[in-house]
Amino acid sequence: MFSEFEGARSHDRKADLATRICSALRVHAAIEEEIFYPAYLEATQDTEIHHEAEIEHEGAKRLIDEIESTGPDDDHFDARISVLQEMIRHHVKEEERSGGMFGKARASDMDLRALGRQLEERKLELIGESAEEGGMERRMPPSGRSRGARRELRARSS
Numbered sequence: 374m375f376s377e378f379e380g381a382r383s384h385d386r387k388a389d390l391a392t393r394i395c396s397a398l399r400v401h402a403a404i405e406e407e408i409f410y411p412a413y414l415e416a417t418q419d420t421e422i423h424h425e426a427e428i429e430h431e432g433a434k435r436l437i438d439e440i441e442s443t444g445p446d447d448d449h450f451d452a453r454i455s456v457l458q459e460m461i462r463h464h465v466k467e468e469e470r471s472g473g474m475f476g477k478a479r480a481s482d483m484d485l486r487a488l489g490r491q492l493e494e495r496k497l498e499l500i501g502e503s504a505e506e507g508g509m510e511r512r513m514p515p516s517g518r519s520r521g522a523r524r525e526l527r528a529r530s531s
């Protein structure tokens with residue numbers, strides 16, 4: 374979606390992509406914070422990596438707030454999206470590098486399969502909620518739109 378944003382010219386298209394980027398990232402951050410990060414901390418007692426990841430989430434969410442409360446006519450809009458992309462890239466790299474959070478989680482006695490199921494379940498729940506709150510809903514036909522929107526979002530975020 375970030376690369377689509379880079380190629381987008383019209384404000385409508387940019388606004389639409391930004392909305393989708395922000396809501397996908399919000400859901401992703403929320404499920405990690407609610408489920409994965411606490412489980413990680415409990416299993417590994419690794420406050421260093423855990424806290425750093427939390428702070429990175431906070432930074433990204435602050436930027437997401439700003440993106441959501443402005444629009445493509447704001448002359449810092451594109452810059453915010455591109456800095457957000459860099460933050461996410463850095464964050465994912467930290468999580469995935471060897472000795473990073475995911476590696477340590479795999480090496481611990483965490484039940485990653487069960488956690489994976491919990492994460493997936495919560496993700497679908499949150500996607501359903503955000504589809505009902507609007508955003509997606511407005512563009513869907515009136516009948517059965519929240520189910521449709523949910524399916525659409527699910528397909529996109531998986």
Ligand SMILES: [Fe+2]
Nearest residue numbers: 405426464468
């Ligand atoms: Fe994360």
